[in-house]
Amino acid sequence: MKPSLSILKIGGNVIENKAELSQFLTLFSKLEGFKILVHGGGKLATEIGKKMGIESKMVGGRRITDEQSLEVITMVYAGLTNKRVVAELQARNCNAIGLSGADGNTIQAHKRPVKDIDYGFAGDVDGVNEGLLSHLLTLGLTPVFCAMTHDGKGQLLNTNADTIASEVAIGLGERYETTLYYCFEKNGVLKDVSDDRSVIQHIDTATYNELLEQGIIADGMLPKMANCFHALNNGVTKVCIGNMAMLTQNEKLYTTITL
Amino acid sequence: MKPSLSILKIGGNVIENKAELSQFLTLFSKLEGFKILVHGGGKLATEIGKKMGIESKMVGGRRITDEQSLEVITMVYAGLTNKRVVAELQARNCNAIGLSGADGNTIQAHKRPVKDIDYGFAGDVDGVNEGLLSHLLTLGLTPVFCAMTHDGKGQLLNTNADTIASEVAIGLGERYETTLYYCFEKNGVLKDVSDDRSVIQHIDTATYNELLEQGIIADGMLPKMANCFHALNNGVTKVCIGNMAMLTQNEKLYTTITL
Incomplete structure (x- = not known):
């Protein structure tokens, strides 16, 4: 049986609220098994x-x-x-190591080609150095990725944190039973955006298509869900979406996505 | 026989000049054997x-x-x-990994106690995680340290890059035959500060004491040399001081310091 690996992505709302970040890092540090954290941070930038x-x-x-x-x-x-995240995790006895995709050549990317819009130094991921990441995990380290990659020719690139999380999960899917967690401010994928309790607890390919047809998955949720199914279709076992409480054993209110 | 390890420190003058940095990184990437880079960067800050x-x-x-x-x-x-340094080294086929002392808990320190002057969040080094660094080197990685440590309680600390280089060299001295290189703008330790060719090619404990008595080692050179002998007295094999040309085989003009 493959060892299990949790890959968690936290967004700006958690990162930039000191109390929430502290609470999250405590939950994260207590998670058992191999784990990797990916963080955004757009607002502070x-x-x-x-x-x-x-x-x-x-x-x-x-x-x-x-x-x-x-x-x-x-x-x-x-x-x-x-x-800051790495130092706070160290204080919680979690041996974190901060990485951009350039460090250890962990995530290779290329500059997004210019079509209608020139995104500038934005990187689309080509591959993940799963061998090295696996070694780091075995050494007892917890990689903490920021949303940056490189092109191997000396150029750093800005890369969406959701994408980094899914690509890392995909890259490690052959060696590990990977679960991808997207932590954000909402309780999960909602049936009714105005009702925070209307969480859809389970989504699979069939219900996903229904939700798309019904227009329940829309706006910002569209690329997020596409990203989830891209991961699931490429070897990731399970994706969970919800607020940080889903990391506790007793919270049942979040969305689990499988094929 | 212990494997050899080179630890190089570069200061702000090299870091902040694009052409010089590029030239240095090319020389560094070609260095054989295990190696670690430590950089300052005060001017840009x-x-x-x-x-x-x-x-x-x-x-x-x-x-x-x-x-x-x-x-x-x-x-x-x-x-x-x-x-930037890591991405540039990757472009030169050197598998660099950027680290602060918090990453992988590689360098533990404590906040400098307030005596006459309150240096604020300045860190004095307590120890180096030589086991992890040794593992990273064995994986084919080249650690690139910035001048930061942490106290293990979530606090990042500013730490002198010369000190980081010597402490890392000391920490790894038991496992490796370590040579410490201080790269700066001068050709080495000079007999006459106004004559860049007056490099003292070799200094040992006896000549060090003579140079101190004669007042030839003074000002900024005093703490630098004290740092060198601290390293030598704690298991470092050799210290070299000079400009980056000392990394080439054909340059003989630099200072070598041994006990």
């Missing part, structure tokens, strides 16, 4: 960019990463946020 | 702090690390500089 006189450019909710934005992102994602 | 409206406070050439400065340092040392 926008804020620090502003202090430096650099305006964030967004198109359709996605960041346009010009050279100056890349500098800010490298400072905030790989520096400030990543090292 | 000062510059970025200024852009954010944060003034650097220095006393006697040493940075006073208040909370805001620590933020800037974490962004610049662990983020911008470290990841």
Whole structure:
């Protein structure tokens, strides 16, 4: 039997609230088995960019990463946020090691080709160094990824944290029984966006197609769910979506997605 | 026989000059055997702090690390500089992995006690996780340290890069035949500071004491040399001081220090 591996992604809302982050890191540090954390951190980057006189450019909710934005992102994602998380996990006896995709060549990517929109230094993932990640896990380390990759030619690239989480889960799917957790502010995938208790507890391929037809999965949930099924179709065992309480044994209110 | 390990420290002058850094990284990537890089980067931190409206406070050439400065340092040392160096080394087929002392709990430190001066979040090193570093080297990785440590209780600390280099060299001295290289802008320890060709090619304990008496080792060179002998007295085989040309086979003009 393959050993189990949990890959958790937390977004800006958790990362940038000190009390929530602390609570999350305590839950995370207590999780048993092999685990990997992936964090975003877009809001703080926008804020620090502003202090430096650099305006964030967004198109359709996605960041346009010009050279100056890349500098800010490298400072905030790989520096400030990543090292704070690592130091806090160390304080909780979790032997964390912070990584960008350039470190140990863990995630290779290429600059997104320009079509309608030039996203600048945005990276689309080509592959994950699953051999090295597996070695690090075996050494008792917990990798903590920021949302950055590299192209192998010296260029750092900004890469969506959801994508990093799913690609890492896919890359390690052959060696591990992988569960992917997307932690966000909501309780899960909701039947009615205005009702936080209307969580759909289980989604599989058939119900996914129904939900799509009914228009229940829409807006920001569309790429998130596409990402989940991309992972499931490529060897990931299970995806869970919900708030951090899903990491506790007694919380039943979150969405589990399987094929 | 123990395997050999080179630990190189580069300062701000190399880090912040794009052409020099590129040249250095090419030389470094070609070095054979196990190797570790340690980088400073104080000038860029000062510059970025200024852009954010944060003034650097220095006393006697040493940075006073208040909370805001620590933020800037974490962004610049662990983020911008470290990841740029790592990505550039990856482009040179050197499998670099960027680390602060918090990552993998590689360097534990404590906040410097307040005596005459409160240095703020400055860390004095307690120990190095030589077991993990040795594992990383065996995996074919090249650790790249920024000048940061942690206290194990969630606090990141600013730590002198020269000290990090010597402490890492000491920590690994039992397992490896360690050579410590301090790369800076001068050709080595000079007999006459105004004559860049007056390099003292070899210094040992006896000549060190003579040079101290004659006042030839003074000012900024005093703590640097004390650091070197501290390393040598604690298991480091050899220390070399000079500009990056000392990494080439044909350059003879640099200072070698042994006990």
